[in-house]
Amino acid sequence: MKAHDVYRVNNPQVIYENIDGELILVHMEKGAYYTTDEVGATLWDLIESRCTVSEMQEALAAQFDASPAEIEAATESFIELLIAEELVLREEPASDRAPQRRAAPPAKRPFRAPGLQSYRDMQDMLALDPIHDVEAAGWPAPRAESDTSVPSPSA
Amino acid sequence: MAMTAPRTTLQALWPTPGQELLLRAAVTSGRRALEAWDAWKASHDLIESELDHGSFRLLALVYKNLLAQGADEPLMPRLKGIYRYWWCSNQHLFYRAAGVIRELEGAGIPTIVLKGAAASVAYYRDTGVRPMGDIDLLVPVNRAAAAVAHLGRLGWRPARPRVQDLIRYQHSVRMENDKGEGLDLHWHVLAECVHRSADEGFWKRAVPIRILDVSSRALGPTDALLHAIVHGMRWNAEPTVRWVADAMAILRASEGAIDWTALEREARRQQVVLRLRMGLAYLRRNMGAPIPDRALERLRRTSPVGIERMEYKVLAVDADGQPLLRPGHVLLVLVQYMRFMTGKSLIQQIAETPSYLRYRLRGRRRTLRLITSLRSGVRRLFPRRFLPGEAA
Numbered sequence: 292m293k294a295h296d297v298y299r300v301n302n303p304q305v306i307y308e309n310i311d312g313e314l315i316l317v318h319m320e321k322g323a324y325y326t327t328d329e330v331g332a333t334l335w336d337l338i339e340s341r342c343t344v345s346e347m348q349e350a351l352a353a354q355f356d357a358s359p360a361e362i363e364a365a366t367e368s369f370i371e372l373l374i375a376e377e378l379v380l381r382e383e384p385a386s387d388r389a390p391q392r393r394a395a396p397p398a399k400r401p402f403r404a405p406g407l408q409s410y411r412d413m414q415d416m417l418a419l420d421p422i423h424d425v426e427a428a429g430w431p432a433p434r435a436e437s438d439t440s441v442p443s444p445s446a
Numbered sequence: 447m448a449m450t451a452p453r454t455t456l457q458a459l460w461p462t463p464g465q466e467l468l469l470r471a472a473v474t475s476g477r478r479a480l481e482a483w484d485a486w487k488a489s490h491d492l493i494e495s496e497l498d499h500g501s502f503r504l505l506a507l508v509y510k511n512l513l514a515q516g517a518d519e520p521l522m523p524r525l526k527g528i529y530r531y532w533w534c535s536n537q538h539l540f541y542r543a544a545g546v547i548r549e550l551e552g553a554g555i556p557t558i559v560l561k562g563a564a565a566s567v568a569y570y571r572d573t574g575v576r577p578m579g580d581i582d583l584l585v586p587v588n589r590a591a592a593a594v595a596h597l598g599r600l601g602w603r604p605a606r607p608r609v610q611d612l613i614r615y616q617h618s619v620r621m622e623n624d625k626g627e628g629l630d631l632h633w634h635v636l637a638e639c640v641h642r643s644a645d646e647g648f649w650k651r652a653v654p655i656r657i658l659d660v661s662s663r664a665l666g667p668t669d670a671l672l673h674a675i676v677h678g679m680r681w682n683a684e685p686t687v688r689w690v691a692d693a694m695a696i697l698r699a700s701e702g703a704i705d706w707t708a709l710e711r712e713a714r715r716q717q718v719v720l721r722l723r724m725g726l727a728y729l730r731r732n733m734g735a736p737i738p739d740r741a742l743e744r745l746r747r748t749s750p751v752g753i754e755r756m757e758y759k760v761l762a763v764d765a766d767g768q769p770l771l772r773p774g775h776v777l778l779v780l781v782q783y784m785r786f787m788t789g790k791s792l793i794q795q796i797a798e799t800p801s802y803l804r805y806r807l808r809g810r811r812r813t814l815r816l817i818t819s820l821r822s823g824v825r826r827l828f829p830r831r832f833l834p835g836e837a838a
Contacts, residue, residue, distance in 0.1 A: 319537065417538075422492060427523060429524045446805075
């Protein structure tokens with residue numbers, strides 16, 4: 292992965308939504324569901340804005356309290372996860388592309404390397420009753436004693 | 447989910463007290479929403495109570511509204527899960543719809559997206575708050591047969607036989623594919639209005655929308671409001687209380703864009719003034735909807751035609767849950783017949799009656815033989831140009 296690499300969302304197969312700070316994504320062809328946390332959602336926004344890898348790292352450093360090395364490692368491993376799941380694709384940056392600059396927030400937030408939790412069979416997940424077959428954390432986390440055919444998430 | 451206990455009167459057209467509290471929690475703002483949610487919780491337990499399907503389908507919208515009102519609610523994670531659930535479920539439908547729309551538009555068959563999918567994109571502006579069971583697409587009535595044929599080449603089959611009859615006498619057909627997926631193909635917006643020019647205004651006033659990466663249309667805000675109310679205000683075994691939420695979303699998103707004069711004019715044209723008037727009055731009285739006095743007053747002064755009054759009496763004919771044939775059913779068939787004949791000349795009405803009865807009574811052999819004889823007689827009496835299939 293190079294500092295000037297740019298990625299794009301694998302549209303239209305990948306659909307996503309930010310719900311109150313949590314990013315959820317579905318890959319329609321694979322029938323898989325993913326969720327990620329605040330740092331992952333921030334990185335996703337940066338990918339969507341066509342930032343280069345180095346611009347993403349600068350933006351994270353401005354928003355989160357972490358060392359450059361931590362941010363670099365977390366960014367690269369998260370993007371590799373997204374590529375492996377075919378959620379994003381690498382693309383050639385346009386030669387006339389303007390550098391992306393973002394205003395820094397007033398205070399830095401705690402940093403945690405982003406993970407990507409995935410559920411491989413969305414049809415099974417949608418067969419759950421989202422009130423009674425799930426943990427208090429809500430769908431798609433299946434209740435421990437619910438149907439064992441429902442796959443557990445993989446991180 | 448439990449079904450709502452049957453109610454034996456026209457009350458069954460309206461939300462129950464519990465559904466109304468949930469609706470207020472879903473569509474009102476500030477203290478009104480929070481108080482409604484607290485009142486609902488005082489008599490329901492999200493996990494232990496058996497929720498009717500209509501209430502269950504409001505919970506994703508309740509979640510988003512409570513979040514917007516800053517509610518301090520311990521059930522929020524579970525409600526958020528319900529929102530996630532419907533968001534994911536809906537994306538499958540949007541993805542499927544996008545493929546179908548691309549194909550139809552590519553074949554030169556224009557489309558309007560109706561109901562939940564259109565409301566989600568154009569009015570809620572959120573694809574997770576409005577649960578959908580399937581996708582509803584409208585095509586022009588003169589392209590309906592072509593649309594069915596084109597969809598057939600893509601593996602979609604009508605769920606009912608004799609599509610030509612359906613196109614003539616009904617407003618839509620359910621299409622299904624080998625995966626068991628469904629799609630409602632409409633050629634008329636309102637089930638009540640199935641004459642060939644019924645939808646001309648809807649097409650003219652349609653607005654562009656995008657379903658994922660595909661362009662289509664939605665009903666314009668005034669027509670979408672009419673459709674939400676008229677379609678919602680009929681009894682269904684699965685409570686359709688979401689019409690209230692849909693109408694509120696349209697009103698909120700279209701502030702200033704509702705043409706109240708055009709709404710009244712279209713309601714008169716489609717002969718649905720009574721239901722529109724009652725629906726709007728309910729929305730303003732019970733949900734605080736921003737509906738101007740002059741709009742309600744104008745509708746109050748518009749007298750519904752007789753067919754509407756008859757129809758209103760039988761809108762909830764099945765609400766008592768009894769499978770028996772009752773006088774209400776006969777009246778319902780009569781109303782449907784009268785609606786089908788709306789705008790036709792006397793000669794056309796006489797000429798088309800045997801075919802209509804033949805369609806309605808298909809499967810009832812002895813009655814059919816009588817109708818066939820009647821039809822032969824009519825064919826001898828009237829020139830071909832007046833006969834079904836020839837007349838516009």
